Amino acid sequence: MSSEHRLFSEDPSQRKLSLPWGRTVEMCWRNLKNRRGRFLLVFLSIAVVVAFFVSTLSYHRLLEELRGRDDVHTRAVLERGGVLSHNPEADRKHRDQMVWLLVLSGMLCFVGVMNTMYMSVTERYREIGTLKCLGALDSFVVRLFLLESVFIGAVGSALGALGGFLLTLFQIGVTLEFGLIGVGHVMRTLAQTAPPAFAGGTALTVLAAIYPTIAAARMKPVDAMRVEV
């Protein structure tokens, strides 16, 4: 009997492990579909914060534009609505407050999303352990969970940005006058506020998912399978 390492006698180039992207996307989609309830919560918490952000920002942008107009009708409507600026100092203070609120809500969202992502990873420790028993590399696990968070973040942020913007239009229409805002004006403001909110919301979600995912992927399979949540 030779002491040749039979298990490892194959050509090292044959010893590869892979998880094709197509399969990764499919597995993520499956997970999202089957855990709709839990993910709906994450979607909502992201969407609400992004909506708040977009709404505050776009309201200020739209109002500023209206204040810049010279026609008598617009000024009368703004006056009636109590938003015609008389005092630049008060305006600045108001804006500072808004920025603070935005930062605060962002932090709240971060903690909320982190908690939800953390739970959604920890409740799948056993699954992660099983995947590793079947030959999954740490990077497969990380890829699966990060792709999932990118999807949740992107969809949640997109819905939130759109929802927040529509709410603002509605608010201006009701408190002032629908006729005041033109299409070009609306599109310009949307283009200015939605993309950063979308990118920020998505980044926030992925950032919140990174830590629990890497921690889970690095666990020894036995430890991962022993965890009871």
Added chain:
Amino acid sequence: MSKREIVRTQGVWKTYYMGSEEVHALRGISISVEAGEYISIMGPSGSGKSTFFNMVGGLDKPTSGEVYIDEVDISQLGIYELAWLRCRKIGYIFQTFNLIPVMNALENVSLPMVFAGLGADESRDKAAALLARVGLGDRLTHRPIEMSGGQQQRVAIARALANDPAIILADEPTGNLDLKTGREIIDLLTEMKEERNVTIITATHDHKMLAASDRVIWFTDGQVTRIQNREDLDIRVGTIGGAEEA
């Protein structure tokens, strides 16, 4: 064909720390298993058999001592090689089945093949054939939740065989099953061993397992207390198996 050693352990210790207290789960286990053997590791819970099982499967590392799989000391393997070993050379079966809940039977069985780099069609066909072999040809698209415990364990067996492993490690495979289903699972494992010449190592305290085993290794308090060959067993099985079924 000359017998070859597929698994060998040399003085394996595993020590856990619970606070400041040392707990020795394994105290110097040295055994060897030949290719194609069916080994049962018997012992009460807490005797260290699952810990040992994890060491052999490359799922955990011993505190001291060595585990050789086909003459390779697996503590010397890097992360990638270890994952490759788990993917290609070892099949795992668990007491709790551990199927991926969001995937159907076919996808569960083809997953290790996907990791191993097999194409989608090829892995699907092979998974379907394996499922047909374990008697689930008509359950391909069922998800774990839609199957009984026995059926789930059959899927797990098919999954363990996906990449034609050299070793199957089964940790209490009948622990969550009733008597009859448990026996069917043992029969299936025995058939697989005969058909594919795969080495089977099970950790169990199910006496039904004894009859199928070529050798039984008894664990107590992290030590091997007795090793029995099949010839010595037959007499005992009659009484134990008979007593349990009565």
